[in-house]
Amino acid sequence: xxxxxxxxxxxxxxxxxxxxxxxxxxLYTYGFDSSIHHHNPDIVVRPKSTSEVSELIRIAAREGIPxxxxxxxxxxxxxxxxxxGGMVMDLTRMNEIKKVRVNDLYCVTQAGVVYDRxxxxxxxxxxxxxxxxxxxxxxxxxxxxxxxASGMRAVKYGASRDYVLGLEVVLADxxxxxxxxxxxxxxxxxxxxxxxxxxxxxxxxxxxxxxRVAPKPKKAAMALAAFDRxxxxxxFVSNLISLPLIPSATELMDDICIRAVNKxxxxxxxxxxxxxxxxxxxxxxMVAKELKIVEEVARRSGAVTVQTSDDKEQMALWTSxxxxxxxxxxxxxxxxxxxxxxxxMAVPISRIPEAVVAFHRIAExxxxxxxxxxxAADGNLHTKMLLNPCSEDDWIRGEKAVGQIFDTVIALxxxxxxEHGVGMSKAPYMMxxxxxxxxxxxxxxxxxxxxxxxxxxxxxxxEGGIIRDLRYPCRDICDLR
Amino acid sequence: xxxxxxxxxxxxxxxxxxxxxxxxxxLYTYGFDSSIHHHNPDIVVRPKSTSEVSELIRIAAREGIPxxxxxxxxxxxxxxxxxxGGMVMDLTRMNEIKKVRVNDLYCVTQAGVVYDRxxxxxxxxxxxxxxxxxxxxxxxxxxxxxxxASGMRAVKYGASRDYVLGLEVVLADxxxxxxxxxxxxxxxxxxxxxxxxxxxxxxxxxxxxxxRVAPKPKKAAMALAAFDRxxxxxxFVSNLISLPLIPSATELMDDICIRAVNKxxxxxxxxxxxxxxxxxxxxxxMVAKELKIVEEVARRSGAVTVQTSDDKEQMALWTSxxxxxxxxxxxxxxxxxxxxxxxxMAVPISRIPEAVVAFHRIAExxxxxxxxxxxAADGNLHTKMLLNPCSEDDWIRGEKAVGQIFDTVIALxxxxxxEHGVGMSKAPYMMxxxxxxxxxxxxxxxxxxxxxxxxxxxxxxxEGGIIRDLRYPCRDICDLR
Numbered sequence: 025x026x027x028x029x030x031x032x033x034x035x036x037x038x039x040x041x042x043x044x045x046x047x048x049x050x051l052y053t054y055g056f057d058s059s060i061h062h063h064n065p066d067i068v069v070r071p072k073s074t075s076e077v078s079e080l081i082r083i084a085a086r087e088g089i090p091x092x093x094x095x096x097x098x099x100x101x102x103x104x105x106x107x108x109g110g111m112v113m114d115l116t117r118m119n120e121i122k123k124v125r126v127n128d129l130y131c132v133t134q135a136g137v138v139y140d141r142x143x144x145x146x147x148x149x150x151x152x153x154x155x156x157x158x159x160x161x162x163x164x165x166x167x168x169x170x171x172x173a174s175g176m177r178a179v180k181y182g183a184s185r186d187y188v189l190g191l192e193v194v195l196a197d198x199x200x201x202x203x204x205x206x207x208x209x210x211x212x213x214x215x216x217x218x219x220x221x222x223x224x225x226x227x228x229x230x231x232x233x234x235x236r237v238a239p240k241p242k243k244a245a246m247a248l249a250a251f252d253r254x255x256x257x258x259x260f261v262s263n264l265i266s267l268p269l270i271p272s273a274t275e276l277m278d279d280i281c282i283r284a285v286n287k288x289x290x291x292x293x294x295x296x297x298x299x300x301x302x303x304x305x306x307x308x309x310m311v312a313k314e315l316k317i318v319e320e321v322a323r324r325s326g327a328v329t330v331q332t333s334d335d336k337e338q339m340a341l342w343t344s345x346x347x348x349x350x351x352x353x354x355x356x357x358x359x360x361x362x363x364x365x366x367x368x369m370a371v372p373i374s375r376i377p378e379a380v381v382a383f384h385r386i387a388e389x390x391x392x393x394x395x396x397x398x399x400a401a402d403g404n405l406h407t408k409m410l411l412n413p414c415s416e417d418d419w420i421r422g423e424k425a426v427g428q429i430f431d432t433v434i435a436l437x438x439x440x441x442x443e444h445g446v447g448m449s450k451a452p453y454m455m456x457x458x459x460x461x462x463x464x465x466x467x468x469x470x471x472x473x474x475x476x477x478x479x480x481x482x483x484x485x486x487e488g489g490i491i492r493d494l495r496y497p498c499r500d501i502c503d504l505r
Numbered sequence: 506x507x508x509x510x511x512x513x514x515x516x517x518x519x520x521x522x523x524x525x526x527x528x529x530x531x532l533y534t535y536g537f538d539s540s541i542h543h544h545n546p547d548i549v550v551r552p553k554s555t556s557e558v559s560e561l562i563r564i565a566a567r568e569g570i571p572x573x574x575x576x577x578x579x580x581x582x583x584x585x586x587x588x589x590g591g592m593v594m595d596l597t598r599m600n601e602i603k604k605v606r607v608n609d610l611y612c613v614t615q616a617g618v619v620y621d622r623x624x625x626x627x628x629x630x631x632x633x634x635x636x637x638x639x640x641x642x643x644x645x646x647x648x649x650x651x652x653x654a655s656g657m658r659a660v661k662y663g664a665s666r667d668y669v670l671g672l673e674v675v676l677a678d679x680x681x682x683x684x685x686x687x688x689x690x691x692x693x694x695x696x697x698x699x700x701x702x703x704x705x706x707x708x709x710x711x712x713x714x715x716x717r718v719a720p721k722p723k724k725a726a727m728a729l730a731a732f733d734r735x736x737x738x739x740x741f742v743s744n745l746i747s748l749p750l751i752p753s754a755t756e757l758m759d760d761i762c763i764r765a766v767n768k769x770x771x772x773x774x775x776x777x778x779x780x781x782x783x784x785x786x787x788x789x790x791m792v793a794k795e796l797k798i799v800e801e802v803a804r805r806s807g808a809v810t811v812q813t814s815d816d817k818e819q820m821a822l823w824t825s826x827x828x829x830x831x832x833x834x835x836x837x838x839x840x841x842x843x844x845x846x847x848x849x850m851a852v853p854i855s856r857i858p859e860a861v862v863a864f865h866r867i868a869e870x871x872x873x874x875x876x877x878x879x880x881a882a883d884g885n886l887h888t889k890m891l892l893n894p895c896s897e898d899d900w901i902r903g904e905k906a907v908g909q910i911f912d913t914v915i916a917l918x919x920x921x922x923x924e925h926g927v928g929m930s931k932a933p934y935m936m937x938x939x940x941x942x943x944x945x946x947x948x949x950x951x952x953x954x955x956x957x958x959x960x961x962x963x964x965x966x967x968e969g970g971i972i973r974d975l976r977y978p979c980r981d982i983c984d985l986r
Contacts, residue, residue: 127747128853128884129660150749172692179610183690185699186667201941207851208883209664210920211653211703212935213927213964214946218666218699222692239749266608268631268720310788370688372609402689403609439691446694454693460682464953465695471952472945483694 027066031087035069035111038079043070043117054094054112058159059364061102061448065092065112072117074192074200074231081229081477082198084111090480093225095136095167098159100364101447103171103224107481115166118231126151129208130189132234135166151237154181156273157443158347166230171445172222176273176303176346179401181238183443185221190234193220193227196473206234219468224445225479227472241305244272245315245334246342248301249322250294254278256326257298258377261400263321264302265373269314273303274401275346278380281353281395288352291345294329300400301342346397353395353408360393360410364449365422366429370404370442382432383407390425392418404442430456446483455484508547512568516550516592519560524551524598535575535593539640540845542583542929546573546593553598555673555681555712562710562958563679565592571961574706576617576648579640581845582928584652584705588962596647599712607632610689611670613715616647632718635662637754638924639828647711652926653703657754657784657827660882662719664924666702671715674701674708677954687715700949705926706960708953722786725753726796726815727823729782730803731775735759737807738779739858742881744802745783746854750795754784755882759861761837762830762876769833772826775810781881782823827878834876834889841874841891845930846903847910851885851923863913864888871906873899885923911937927964936965 027035027046036044045051045068055064066089071077084091090110097104106112118134121142125131126149133142139160143152156175157163163173169191174183190204204210204217220227251257261274277285277299285291293299300322304314315332322330333339353362371379380396383405387394393410407429411418430440430453440453455462466484469476508516508527517525526532526549536545547570552558565572571591578585587593599615602623606612607630614623620641624633637656638644644654650672655664671685685691685698701708732738742755758766758780766772774780781803785795796813803811814820834843852860861877864886868875874891888910892899911921911934921934936943947965950957 125853125855126749127743127855129746130853149747172690172696174690178690182667183692185696186663195945199941201945202939203942203945205851205920206853206918207885207920207923208854209653209655209659209851209885209923211664211849211922211924211926212920212931212938213703213943214708214949215653215666215699215703216942216945218696218702221699222694222696227695239751262608265610266630268607270720307791307794310791313788368692370686370691372606372611372687373689374606374608404688404690437687439686439688439693441692442688442690443692445692450693457693458683460680461684461697462694464676464682464684464697467952468695468949471948 032067035067035080035083038076039069039071054114055105057097057099057102057104059100059102059105059447059449061105061107063105063107064109065106066109068112068114070114070117074194077113077194077229077231078198078200080111080113081194081196084477085197085475088475088477090477091229092479093229095164096138096159096162098163099167099171099447100367100444101449103445103447103482105448107448113229116164121145124149126237128206129236130206130234131237132232133165134232135164135230137165139163139165139168146237147240150240152240153187153235154238155184165233169221169230169233170224172443174443176275176399178399178443179274180270180272185218187236188217188221188233189236191217191220191230192232194229194231196228196475196478204234208236222445224447224482226469226482227478241272243308243311243334244303244305244339245311245332246301246303246339247315247318247322247330247332248299248342249327250296250329251298251300251326252296252328253326254298254380255377257300260300260322260325260327261376262374263325264318265401269317271302271318271401272305273301274399275301275397276400277346277349277397278395280393281349281397284352284356284395285345285348288355289345289348293345296328301346349395349397350408353410357393357410359412361413362408363411363413363422365409366407366426368404368406368441368444369429369433369438370402371433371436371438373401373403375436375438376400376403376405379405379433379436383429386425386428386432390421392422392425394425403438448482451483513548516548516561516564519557520550520552535595536586538578538580538583538585540581540583540586540928540930542586542588544586544588545590546587547590549593549595551595551598555675558594558675558710558712559679559681561592561594562675562677565958566678566956569956569958571958572710573960574710576645577619577640577643579644580648580652580928581848581925582930584926584928584963586929588929594710597645602626605630607718609687610717611687611715612718613713614646615713616645616711618646620644620646620649627718628721631721633721634668634716635719636665646714650702650711650714651705653924655924657756657880659880659924660755661751661753666699668717669698669702669714670717672698672701672711673713675710675712677709677956677959685715689717703926705928705963707950707963708959722753724789724792724815725784725786725820726792726813727782727784727820728796728799728803728811728813729780729823730808731777731810732779732781732807733777733809734807735779735861736858738781741781741803741806741808742857743855744806745799746882750798752783752799752882753786754782755880756782756827756878757881758827758830758878759876761874762834762878765833765837765876766826766829769836770826770829774826777809782827830876830878831889834891838874838891840893842894843889844892844903846890847888847907849885849887849922849925850914850919851883852914852917852919854882854884856917856919857881857884857886860886860914860917864910867906867909867913871902873903873906875906884919929963932964
C-alpha cells in the first residue's frame, strides 16, 4: 500500500512536515524493532500531543489504515513491527513528565518518557518506579505499560501492571478516554487501566500514564553464588523464598552464558554449571542481615563458592556481566549469532531446574546451542539460541527446538512470556498456552477495534489479521545479510 | 417473576434439593447484602463446584434468568442484591483451599474461602494475603476479587488486584475459562485476570483464584497520635509518606467517630478533633526504628499526644476501637442509625484534610451528622451518615448531602469508591466520575454478556438494565422497620 500524496499532506498538517515521513530510509528503519521481524510501514509519524494522536487515529479509522504505536523500539517480539504496513506512530516526542507527587505516591508521565529519565526525576524525592527492565536506558514508559514489561526486580517489586493507577488512551475511533484514578486504590468500575496493560497497542494507544511510585531503597548488596549443579542453584532460590526472604534480584546464568560473558567481556565469573547473583536492598542494617542469610542459605544449598559485596564498583561489574549476556552470546562461536527465538518464558519458581535441564536436552537433540539466564526468583527464564543466520538448516532446527521449549514450559504450568510480550514471535504459542481464554481476548479486541486498525496481525489470529508464519520473517532478515 | 416447578427441579438436580430454595424466608434473606438495598431473588442455589456453576449459568442463559453471585454478603453497595430477581448463587460451599505453594509464591483457592481462613492456612508457612478488609472474618476471596476489596494495609501492601495472578471464570454462556498464570509475572496477552477484578459478577462468575502470597511481617507496633486540628493529622500522614516511610496502616478518625467509640465501647481515646493510629510492621529492629520516626514526625506535625506500643493487647484494643466505628456510630444519638450512603471515597493522600473539612461543612449545611474515618495514607475515607431511618425528611437531606460529598471528592481528583465497589449505591456517581470511560466499560459488558444476565442493573446504566433510583431502596428498607 502506498499512501497517496493528499493524505500525506493532511497527516503532515497535523504533526508538521518534519515529523512525518514516507522516505524509503525512514520506512525501512521503522520497519524494525529489536526482534527478528521486519516489515516496512507506509508512513511514519511523530506526534507531540494526545490531540495529535487522536487526530491521526481519526484519519486512520476513516481510511482503514493500520496504526502501530512505538516507544523505544526495544521490544524483542515484534510488537512494534508494522507487519501489515500502515502508520508507525513514534511516541518518543511525547516525553514530558507532567507531575511528580510523591506525597500522593504517584507521578504522571507521557508515554514517550524513557524509563531511566523517569527514575532520574524521581531520585531527588527518594522514590522510584521499580521494574528495572534491561533496556531501561532506551525503553519508554508507554512501551513498558503496553507490554507489561518488568525486569530483574519484579520478584520483590512487581511488574509494570502493579504500578499503573491510571491511563489516558486514544481508542480506535480517535476518542480519548481516562481510565483509573490518581488514588492508590479504586474499586470504581472495571479496571480498564489494567486491561490496557500488556495490550500492545491492539486496544488503544496509551498516551499518558499515572504510576504509583515506591520508596527507593537506601542501600543494596550482592552475593555471587557458584554451583556445580544447576539443580542446586534452583534449590537455593526455592530455599530463600520459602524462608521467606524475597531478594530484590536473583539472576541465574547457566554454563553457556558464563562462558560467553567470560570470553566477551572478561567478567571473571567462576567456571561452573550455574551462577546466581542475588541482590538484597532496603535499610542498611537489614541489607547486612539479609546478605548474611543469603550466604548461609547458598552454602547450605550446595554452592561451591559464595562472594558477597556492598561495594558499588564490584556490584556494577557483576550487574554489567549479567547485562552483557545477550550480546556476549553472539561472540561465543564463529559465525553464530544469538537470536531471540524462544525467549522470556516463566515457570513456577520451583520448576526452574526442570525447565533449564529440559532446555539443554532439547538443544542437544536439535543440535543447537541454547544459553539460559534470567530472573530466577520470579521464574522468568530467558534463552537465546545460537545460530548461523545464513544457514536455512540452522533456522529449521532452531524453530523445531523453539516449539519444544514452549511445549515444555506450558507443560510445567508456565507462560511463554513473562515480561517481553507476545507480538508476533509468541502469538501462536500464547494461543496454545491459553486455549480457553484467547477467544475472550479476541472478543474484546473485536468489540474495541471492529475495523482491526490498531496494531493488526499481532498477538492472536483472526480474519483479516493473520499472524505471519514465524519462519519467514527470520529468513527475510537472513536474506538481508 | 416466579420460576416454574419444572425449572426448579432441573436446577435442584444439579445442586441437590438441599442446596436450592424458593422458600419465602430464604428468598427474603438472600435479598440483602450489607447495604441499604433489598430485592428478593426468585431462587437461591448453593453450588459446590465449577461444573455446577457452569451448568447453572447454561440454564440461566437458556431461560434468560439473571444470575447474581454472592460471597459472604458483606458488601456495602448492593452488588450482591438481586435487584432484577433471578438466581442468587451463594458460592460459600466452594470453600476449598486447593494449593498452598509458598516456594512458588502463590496459592489457589475456591471463590467461597473466607479471608481469615485463607490466612490461617498460610500462617504456618509465614506467608499471608495482605489486604486486611474490615470484614475479614466473613468475606470471601471471590467477593474480594470481584470488588477489588482491600482494607487498612493497602497503602503498604496493595489491594486485591495486586495479588491476582490467575482466575477460573464461568462466562455468560456457561463456558469456563482460565485467565492469568501460576507465575509471578506474565505478558501473555490481555491481562483478563485483572479485568475481572472489580467486575462484581457482571462479566463472569469467578470460581477459583490464584493469588500471590507475601511474607508475613514478624512484628508490628502502633502509635496513637492525637490532634487538635484535623488538618494537622493530614499533614502528619503527608509528612510520613514523603520521608518516605510507608506504614502498614494509618487509621484516621474524626471527632464524631472518637465520641462514638468512646461512648459505645469505652475505648478511652483522647477527646480531640482527630486521632491517627499508625501501624508499622516488618523485622523487629526496623519496627522499633520506624516507630521512633513515626513518633517524632507526629510531634513535629502538631500532635498533642502520641502514645506508642508494641504490646499485643494494647494494639488489639486500639484496633478494635477502630473496627467498632461503624456500629458505634449507631449508638451516638437517640433514634439515629449509621447508614452507608456516602462511603468509601478515596482522594489523593494530600487532599484528605480538604476532603474531611468539606464533608463536615456539607453535613452542617444539610443538617445531618457525618462521621469520617478511614485509611488516611491511601486516601481512602469512609463516612457514615447518622439518620433517623423512619424520617423521610432525614433521607432527603441525607441524599442531598451524599451528592455533594461525591461531587467534592470528584473535584478533588478522587474516586467515589476506593475498596467497596460500585454495586447500586455508587452507580450514578461512578458514571459521573468517569464520564469518558464508562462507555468503554459498557461496550465490554455488552460484548461479554449480550443477554445481560450476569448481575444486571449494577454499576452502569444500559437499556434493559436500569439502575434503580437510590432513594427508593432506602425507603423500602425504612418501610420494613
